[in-house]
Amino acid sequence: MNFEWQVISNNFFFLMGGLVTTLELALIAIAGGLVLGTLVGMGRLSKLKSIYYPSTLFVNLMRTQPLILVIFWFYFLMPLILGRPIGGFTSAVIAFTVFEASYFAEIIRAGIQSISKGQIDAAYSTGFTYWQAMRYFIIPQALKNMMPSLITQAVVVFQDTSLAYVIGLREFLRSANVVDAREMRSVELYLFVGLVYFIVCFSMSRVCKKLELKKENA
Amino acid sequence: MIEIINVSKWFGEHKVLDNVNETINKGQVVVICGPSGSGKSTLLKSLNGLEPFQEGDIRVDGISLKDPKTNFIMLRQKMGMVFQRFELYPHLKVLENITIAPIKVLNQSKSKAGQKAMELLERVGIPEQAEKYPGNLSGGQQQRVAIARALAMEPDIMLFDEPTSALDPEMIKEVLDVMVDLAKSGMTMAVVTHEMGFAKEVADEIIFMDEGRIVERGTDKSFFENPESERAKEFLRKILI
Ligand SMILES: Nc1ncnc2c1ncn2[C@@H]1O[C@H](COP(=O)(O)OP(=O)(O)O)[C@@H](O)[C@H]1O
Numbered sequence A: 001m002n003f004e005w006q007v008i009s010n011n012f013f014f015l016m017g018g019l020v021t022t023l024e025l026a027l028i029a030i031a032g033g034l035v036l037g038t039l040v041g042m043g044r045l046s047k048l049k050s051i052y053y054p055s056t057l058f059v060n061l062m063r064t065q066p067l068i069l070v071i072f073w074f075y076f077l078m079p080l081i082l083g084r085p086i087g088g089f090t091s092a093v094i095a096f097t098v099f100e101a102s103y104f105a106e107i108i109r110a111g112i113q114s115i116s117k118g119q120i121d122a123a124y125s126t127g128f129t130y131w132q133a134m135r136y137f138i139i140p141q142a143l144k145n146m147m148p149s150l151i152t153q154a155v156v157v158f159q160d161t162s163l164a165y166v167i168g169l170r171e172f173l174r175s176a177n178v179v180d181a182r183e184m185r186s187v188e189l190y191l192f193v194g195l196v197y198f199i200v201c202f203s204m205s206r207v208c209k210k211l212e213l214k215k216e217n218a
Numbered sequence B: 001m002i003e004i005i006n007v008s009k010w011f012g013e014h015k016v017l018d019n020v021n022e023t024i025n026k027g028q029v030v031v032i033c034g035p036s037g038s039g040k041s042t043l044l045k046s047l048n049g050l051e052p053f054q055e056g057d058i059r060v061d062g063i064s065l066k067d068p069k070t071n072f073i074m075l076r077q078k079m080g081m082v083f084q085r086f087e088l089y090p091h092l093k094v095l096e097n098i099t100i101a102p103i104k105v106l107n108q109s110k111s112k113a114g115q116k117a118m119e120l121l122e123r124v125g126i127p128e129q130a131e132k133y134p135g136n137l138s139g140g141q142q143q144r145v146a147i148a149r150a151l152a153m154e155p156d157i158m159l160f161d162e163p164t165s166a167l168d169p170e171m172i173k174e175v176l177d178v179m180v181d182l183a184k185s186g187m188t189m190a191v192v193t194h195e196m197g198f199a200k201e202v203a204d205e206i207i208f209m210d211e212g213r214i215v216e217r218g219t220d221k222s223f224f225e226n227p228e229s230e231r232a233k234e235f236l237r238k239i240l241i
């Protein structure tokens, strides 16, 4: 079997364009998923039924659906709701943010629960509001505890974004796909794609290991 | 001044405060004792609204906690609280533990809050610990920081929930000394403690709780010398040996 690695160099900028889309999608989904997930995670701990039930429903609904279905939902639903077409990228961003938020929410709920109730009593007793107590005391401590789980989930999000190819979004995998259709060099292309995924994910999990070690030593 | 009027509280089916009545006047020190599970912490936490109660009322300087218009955030700024397990913020340095509420809640400047915090650390005897993290302090030092943190808000009332019961014996005195000073300076205090030496020295009144009720109350002398209830007698026998 003879490899022709020029297929990579000849299409390098095209492929990197796809990787940029993948990274953009992953970063926006991670940031958006974290923000939404924090709110939902807090909602899952609320004493107010009107906040607890919708948050819980949201988490359970999302976590029982295959991601690919959620991607389809938003791709076909959003134009109906908004009354105008939206691009594949926008709909993918929304789908990933919402889907990943449900996973982040459970991590964050556990993180908040790991902080003793005495901390919030202490904050309240000097006149802090709920939001201030969360912001200055509970979330910073919880974040430290949950950093490894958050990074693990971020790696999963990065990998998950490849599913956006089903709605024709030209992310990294899809770009390789396009090149392959033209040049018929599947082995080289998909080896390269795999290598890039490996490098990105492996370095993220190294960071995660480091943080876990630091936590154990602390 | 705190007025506790016919307060009852349930956790589900379980009645943890049973028709509690008590008045703490300005400048008074009231010591609350009683067996574990008798409702002391719950009573203390209901004074600053950390625990809601179903029946009765509590008035702090005339402000009713049952009034829906009452602003708990404002109320708590005037009532400091000290906890059995200190509850310092582990991710903040000692000085920041003390300054964060004055800065974020009262909008004081960093320098003013920092200066005040150093004065308070002098007062509790550990100014040299300002730049350390709470995890590097002994229990007694942490509890003194916690007292300084509460005092930084310049409260009118201080609530203490078993402030020395998580401490090694050799550290109890350093915390009690700070509390005695505070009592003598005229602070209004409600103190849950079994430190009867402290009670004898500064308490204006001692109340004994059992199963959510106040079953005995008195000045230190009457309480220690001739308690009326069997429960109080038995309790005193246990803690005074
Ligand atoms: N959050 C809670 N939920 C249910 N029961 C509680 C809660 N907090 C305290 N209790 C119960 O209320 C009673 C009084 O508790 P507490 O006020 O902590 O007593 P003490 O401080 O005197 O030891 C105990 O029986 C305890 O188990």
Ligand SMILES: [Mg+2]
Residues within 6 Å of the ligand: B040, B041, B042, B161, B162
């Ligand atoms: Mg208690």
